Amino acid sequence: xLESLIRAALKQRLVLxxxxxxxxxxxxxxxxxxxxxxFPDVTNVQVQIATEARGRSPEEVERFVTVPLEMAxxxxxxxxxxxxxxxxxxxxxxxxxxxxTDVYFARQLVMERLIEVGGRMPxxxxxxxxxxxxxxxxxxxxxxxxxxxxxxxxxxxxxxxxRIAQDWVVRPLLRGIPGVAEINSQGGYAKQYQALxxxxxxxxxxxxxxxxxxxLARNNANSGGxxxxxxxxxxxxxxxGLVKDLDDIRSIVLKEQxxxxxxxxxxxxxxxxxxxxxGALLKNGVxxxxxxxxxxxxxxxxxxxxxxxxxRVAEINAKGMLPDGLRIVPYYDRSExxxxxxxxxxxxxxxxxxxVIIILFLFLGDVRSSLVVVASLILTPLITFMV
Numbered sequence: 001x002l003e004s005l006i007r008a009a010l011k012q013r014l015v016l017x018x019x020x021x022x023x024x025x026x027x028x029x030x031x032x033x034x035x036x037x038x039f040p041d042v043t044n045v046q047v048q049i050a051t052e053a054r055g056r057s058p059e060e061v062e063r064f065v066t067v068p069l070e071m072a073x074x075x076x077x078x079x080x081x082x083x084x085x086x087x088x089x090x091x092x093x094x095x096x097x098x099x100x101t102d103v104y105f106a107r108q109l110v111m112e113r114l115i116e117v118g119g120r121m122p123x124x125x126x127x128x129x130x131x132x133x134x135x136x137x138x139x140x141x142x143x144x145x146x147x148x149x150x151x152x153x154x155x156x157x158x159x160x161x162x163r164i165a166q167d168w169v170v171r172p173l174l175r176g177i178p179g180v181a182e183i184n185s186q187g188g189y190a191k192q193y194q195a196l197x198x199x200x201x202x203x204x205x206x207x208x209x210x211x212x213x214x215x216l217a218r219n220n221a222n223s224g225g226x227x228x229x230x231x232x233x234x235x236x237x238x239x240x241g242l243v244k245d246l247d248d249i250r251s252i253v254l255k256e257q258x259x260x261x262x263x264x265x266x267x268x269x270x271x272x273x274x275x276x277x278x279g280a281l282l283k284n285g286v287x288x289x290x291x292x293x294x295x296x297x298x299x300x301x302x303x304x305x306x307x308x309x310x311x312r313v314a315e316i317n318a319k320g321m322l323p324d325g326l327r328i329v330p331y332y333d334r335s336e337x338x339x340x341x342x343x344x345x346x347x348x349x350x351x352x353x354x355x356v357i358i359i360l361f362l363f364l365g366d367v368r369s370s371l372v373v374v375a376s377l378i379l380t381p382l383i384t385f386m387v
Contacts, residue, residue, distance in 0.1 A: 020379060027382025034385060037302040038337040041136045045097040047110045048130030049073075051090070053122065058086040064122050065091045072117040076109050077101075091127075103132065103298060131182035133295040139302050140309050141332035143187075143283060143291035144170065146325050151286045156189060160274060162290035163188030165323055173321065174294060177312055179305035181297040187281025188290035189274035193249060197268040205262050207254050212268065219243070219252045246270050291331075306335040353377065 009016050051065050066084050070093065073082060078101035085092040097106045107129060114127050121127065131137075144162050154162075163185065171183045197212055225237030243249055250265035264270060283289040296305050313328045315321075322328070353374055360370035 023379060023383055027385050030385040031382065035299060035301045036338055038334065038341045039136050041134055043134040045099060045101050045103050045106060047095045047106050049093040049110065049127050050130055051125060051127040053091065053125045054089050056089055058088055061089070061091045062086040065125060066093065068117055068120050069093055069127060072113045073110065078106065131295055132298050133181040134298055137181060137295040138293050139296045139306050139334040140294035140330060141291065142328050142330045143289045144326045145329045151284060153287050159188040159288060159290060160191050161324065162326065163190055165326055166290050166292055169322060170292060170328065173316060174309065174312060177308050179297050179300045179308065180294055182295040184293045184295065186291050186293065187288060189277065192273050192275055194273040195249065195264060195268040195270050201267045205257065205267055207262065207267055211254055212264065215252050215254050215264065302334050303338045306333060
């Protein structure tokens with residue numbers, strides 16, 4: 001049978017050459033669509049649940065948040081392992097599914113259970129799913145800098161403004177890129193409007209901390225009042241109550257005492273501050289900076305995703321989309337490592353092909369026979385890309 005197959009191939013050389021060319025074309029097209037990365041991602045199918053519970057100790061987080069969530073997740077189809085981590089004000093649950101489980105199906109199952117258990121969570125606590133990424137998803141890291149920054153020390157106000165630009169300008173611009181799962185912000189100070197209450201003045205006006213909290217929440221919203229018809233026109237009635245500046249917060253009424261309103265400024269100092277932070281981003285080990293990490297979607301093509309990110313970053317910098325002359329300056333780019341790995345692979349393949357030609361020519365004394373063997377070496381991996 002093998003002999004007849006070889007004879008048929010020798011008789012139909014043109015047909016065999018056409019088939020080989022077609023396989024090469026389809027193989028090159030399949031190779032172009034391959035997911036290229038520098039590291040093999042062997043992460044199993046995981047779904048993470050992150051829950052923020054401000055002000056609670058790890059014991060309280062485990063008792064009121066983690067345990068109810070773990071009980072709700074038991075019995076999920078394909079669930080192999082469930083582990084949790086409790087920190088002050090934070091609960092992290094990792095669900096590991098079988099390799100045969102589709103990650104999107106697993107996330108859908110977890111989301112359905114989260115909806116069921118949401119009513120049993122403490123007030124103000126909402127569990128959320130982690131991004132659709134893995135530990136090897138960090139493909140691009142950058143800082144926000146001005147051309148004249150150098151290594152000068154940035155003030156708290158400058159770091160706060162740059163963090164605002166990162167969270168409200170850069171993050172939405174980069175998150176819309178296909179293949180990007182999440183943008184994590186680093187460094188700077190997260191801006192806050194703070195009401196620093198004075199216990200002595202609260203006791204004098206007989207106001208509790210709960211009264212201040214509820215008054216701030218109730219007086220920071222707009223309300224609709226319907227429509228008022230007037231001949232051929234209609235007027236939209238609205239109650240505007242959103243806080244615009246610090247004076248609006250200071251003027252919020254807490255209670256009425258002997259016909260005199262007690263305002264927030266009577267019992268608290270209203271100022272602009274920042275969240276308590278747990279780390280900082282240092283540039284060159286000299287000064288603080290603000291930046292971000294771009295997370296790639298699970299099983300994404302790192303080379304293509306980073307190429308899209310670089311194109312978007314170049315557009316943002318060229319058009320001056322960021323305030324105060326800020327620019328996105330990358331300091332880690334996965335594509336550089338991917339290109340270096342691809343160059344190494346291509347170099348080794350070329351060296352191998354040349355070595356095979358030389359060895360076969362020395363032993364066979366025929367260049368055409370050597371080229372036939374080399375053609376089979378090139379065609380075989382291209383065919384495997386199509387599978």
